Amino acid sequence: DTELRALTEIKASLDPENKFLKTWQINGDPCGGSFEGVACNDRRKIANISLQGRGLAGKLSPAIGDLKSLSGLYLHYNSISGEIPAEIGNLTELVDLYLNVNNFSGIIPSEVGHMASLQVLDLCCNQLTGSIPTALGSLSKLGVLSLQYNQVNGTIPPSLGNLSMLKRLDLSYNHLSGPIPMTISNIQPLQFLDVRNNSLSGAVPTTLKRLNAGFSYGNNTNLCGARYPLLRACTAFDNADVIINTPQPFGLNILKNHTSSKHEPKTANMQNSAYPPTSSNHTRFPQAVIVVGTITAAVILVFAGLLMFFRYRRRKQKIGSNGEVSESRLSNDHAIDLHIKTPSPLVSLAYSAGWDPLADSLNTVLQRFRCNLEEIESATQYFSEANVIGRGNFSTVYRGVLRDRSVVAIKSISLSSCKVEAEEFVKGMNLLASLQHENLVGLRGFCCSRGRGECYLVYDFAPNGNLLKCLTECDGSGLILDWSTRVNIINGIAKGLHYLHKENASKPPVVHQNICAEKILIDGRFNPLISDAGIPKILADDSIFSTLKISAAMGYLAPEYITTGRFTEKSDVYAFGFTVLHILAGTQQITTAMRSAAESCRLEDFMDRNLDGNSSVSEATLMVKLALSCTEELPDQRPDMEAVVQEIDRLCCSGS
Numbered sequence: 001d002t003e004l005r006a007l008t009e010i011k012a013s014l015d016p017e018n019k020f021l022k023t024w025q026i027n028g029d030p031c032g033g034s035f036e037g038v039a040c041n042d043r044r045k046i047a048n049i050s051l052q053g054r055g056l057a058g059k060l061s062p063a064i065g066d067l068k069s070l071s072g073l074y075l076h077y078n079s080i081s082g083e084i085p086a087e088i089g090n091l092t093e094l095v096d097l098y099l100n101v102n103n104f105s106g107i108i109p110s111e112v113g114h115m116a117s118l119q120v121l122d123l124c125c126n127q128l129t130g131s132i133p134t135a136l137g138s139l140s141k142l143g144v145l146s147l148q149y150n151q152v153n154g155t156i157p158p159s160l161g162n163l164s165m166l167k168r169l170d171l172s173y174n175h176l177s178g179p180i181p182m183t184i185s186n187i188q189p190l191q192f193l194d195v196r197n198n199s200l201s202g203a204v205p206t207t208l209k210r211l212n213a214g215f216s217y218g219n220n221t222n223l224c225g226a227r228y229p230l231l232r233a234c235t236a237f238d239n240a241d242v243i244i245n246t247p248q249p250f251g252l253n254i255l256k257n258h259t260s261s262k263h264e265p266k267t268a269n270m271q272n273s274a275y276p277p278t279s280s281n282h283t284r285f286p287q288a289v290i291v292v293g294t295i296t297a298a299v300i301l302v303f304a305g306l307l308m309f310f311r312y313r314r315r316k317q318k319i320g321s322n323g324e325v326s327e328s329r330l331s332n333d334h335a336i337d338l339h340i341k342t343p344s345p346l347v348s349l350a351y352s353a354g355w356d357p358l359a360d361s362l363n364t365v366l367q368r369f370r371c372n373l374e375e376i377e378s379a380t381q382y383f384s385e386a387n388v389i390g391r392g393n394f395s396t397v398y399r400g401v402l403r404d405r406s407v408v409a410i411k412s413i414s415l416s417s418c419k420v421e422a423e424e425f426v427k428g429m430n431l432l433a434s435l436q437h438e439n440l441v442g443l444r445g446f447c448c449s450r451g452r453g454e455c456y457l458v459y460d461f462a463p464n465g466n467l468l469k470c471l472t473e474c475d476g477s478g479l480i481l482d483w484s485t486r487v488n489i490i491n492g493i494a495k496g497l498h499y500l501h502k503e504n505a506s507k508p509p510v511v512h513q514n515i516c517a518e519k520i521l522i523d524g525r526f527n528p529l530i531s532d533a534g535i536p537k538i539l540a541d542d543s544i545f546s547t548l549k550i551s552a553a554m555g556y557l558a559p560e561y562i563t564t565g566r567f568t569e570k571s572d573v574y575a576f577g578f579t580v581l582h583i584l585a586g587t588q589q590i591t592t593a594m595r596s597a598a599e600s601c602r603l604e605d606f607m608d609r610n611l612d613g614n615s616s617v618s619e620a621t622l623m624v625k626l627a628l629s630c631t632e633e634l635p636d637q638r639p640d641m642e643a644v645v646q647e648i649d650r651l652c653c654s655g656s
């Protein structure tokens with residue numbers, strides 16, 4: 001009850017107009033799988049909230065602190081404003097906190113330092129101000145800290161050096177001043193440190209050299225260090241500058257830090273505070289160095305300015321108004337852009353520990369299909385609403401563009417809709433991977449994220465959408481399917497279904513269970529592709545039943561299912577026959593009058609009027625007969641798919 005109450009408050013605050021979280025019902029069951037983006041653990045406590053890229057424009061309620069078992073909070077790529085509530089510090093089991101690319105303002109609450117399990121803290125690209133809380137140094141499990149593109153000021157707390165698991169630290173594009181604490185350079189796992197575009201000063205610890213290209217420090221005009229190509233050598237002048245210009249008490253702290261360091265380069269050693277910037281110090285700055293330094297700084301400034309501009313533009317595209325978002329639907333260029341300009345190292349690292357928990361149990365066939373979650377995130381622009389093609393009962397399908405520029409459809413299925421037993425699930429995935437036929441939608445890859453509570457299936461994209469839409473108008477083109485295309489589509493569906501039903505060396509017989517016009521996709525050449533083949537093998541039973549209600553209502557469900565409760569090849573044949581009737585009549589509503597017209601071969605009262613009579617009467621008659629035999633009441637009286645394929649072959653050959 002506490003959790004449901006908390007969710008209700010969170011919803012009211014995050015989505016005040018109730019536009020995006022309609023599925024969060026006051027009387028609903030958050031663990032029943034119906035609350036969008038919510039997943040529970042096996043104790044039926046809320047474990048994940050994944051609402052990235054949903055267009056949320058409200059605020060984050062302090063009630064978030066009541067979801068004590070939360071392990072993942074993914075709210076990135078929205079337009080959430082207001083402060084990060086201090087109550088977030090109550091989430092001591094939270095592992096991933098993604099609030100990046102929003103409009104959060106105010107300070108980073110020091111209570112974040114209480115979140116003992118935190119591994120990823122991503123607050124990038126907001127409008128956060130104030131200083132970095134010293135308490136962040138207590139996050140002993142933190143692997144990633146991303147604060148870039150905010151307005152954070154003050155100095156970098158030396159306490160960050162206590163983050164002994166830290167691999168990535170991004171503080172770039174802020175207003176930080178003072179030195180890079182020596183303590184940070186001592187963090188052993190650190191691979192990536194970005195402090196670009198701040199106002200840092202003083203000597204850069206020499207030990208950071210070991211990060212090679214992983215260390216970025218450009219556009220901090222007062223940094224110095226002998227061994228860094230973009231920096232000038234440090235002088236006593238720099239040291240005096242730090243001491244004179246840095247306000248107390250920081251100045252003193254810095255002095256202590258530096259003087260106590262054994263590793264500091266000689267040039268950077270803090271000397272007596274009374275050391276004056278004498279003319280002899282100035283002689284250490286040969287004119288040439290100053291000129292080269294100035295030119296270099298100017299070039300870096302221009303480059304950084306351009307980079308900021310492009311990033312700003314891209315960010316705008318992602319988090320802009322709905323209108324902007326829909327205009328910025330993925331283009332090929334965007335996808336490449338995402339990969340080349342923004343390698344998104346934080347995201348990849350952040351998930352590397354937690355994603356694809358089933359990996360160990362995957363066999364070699366399935367390993368070939370494994371894909372990278374980072375690629376899926378990039379391809380879908382972080383699951384942006386603008387790329388949603390449609391939502392089914394248990395899944396959301398996104399359009400995406402992969403690194404190789406190919407367009408794909410990414411089906412995201414909530415883990416709560418999948419088989420509970422990992423072994424069963426992997427078996428099902430194996431089956432999906434083994435299904436390959438020219439009339440089945442090709443599976444390109446898959447991955448799961450237990451952390452995010454979702455699995456992703458990557459399929460070839462069918463540019464002409466599904467048959468149901470195409471029978472009215474293919475993808476808004478105004479095109480009506482002509483007769484020969486309809487015959488070709490019927491032929492293709494029959495072949496695909498025959499392939500599924502037939503056992504061969506690499507696959508068992510498979511019953512589709514949900515053949516209907518919506519599950520037939522149309523590729524660029526108007527060939528049919530059966531979608532969701534094998535999907536029931538990875539789904540939990542109740543997810544399958546939810547789909548059934550719809551097929552039954554539409555007339556695709558074989559009559560014997562009501563008594564047997566079983567799907568067979570013959571129930572697929574029934575659904576195929578009904579689909580053929582649908583293709584011929586151009587409507588799903590096959591009335592009794594239409595059926596009797598078909599049975600008595602009165603084609604003029606049955607066939608789709610959009611065909612304008614442009615169909616071969618003999619072919620149409622044969623097709624109608626075939627469809628009627630497939631939809632016979634008794635399964636035994638229906639042909640099997642082998643016979644159907646032969647019949648259509650005969651028809652196609654005799655017509656040519």
Ligand SMILES: Nc1ncnc2c1ncn2[C@@H]1O[C@H](COP(=O)(O)OP(=O)(O)OP(=O)(O)O)[C@@H](O)[C@H]1O
Nearest residue numbers: 389390391392393394397409459460461462466547
């Ligand atoms: N590979 C693909 N290429 C193009 N569009 C696709 C692809 N896969 C699915 N779609 C489209 O995405 C939308 C959602 O598909 P999905 O199969 O998940 O849902 P559904 O058929 O509406 O419902 P359910 O799966 O719950 O029965 C549909 O409009 C479908 O045509």
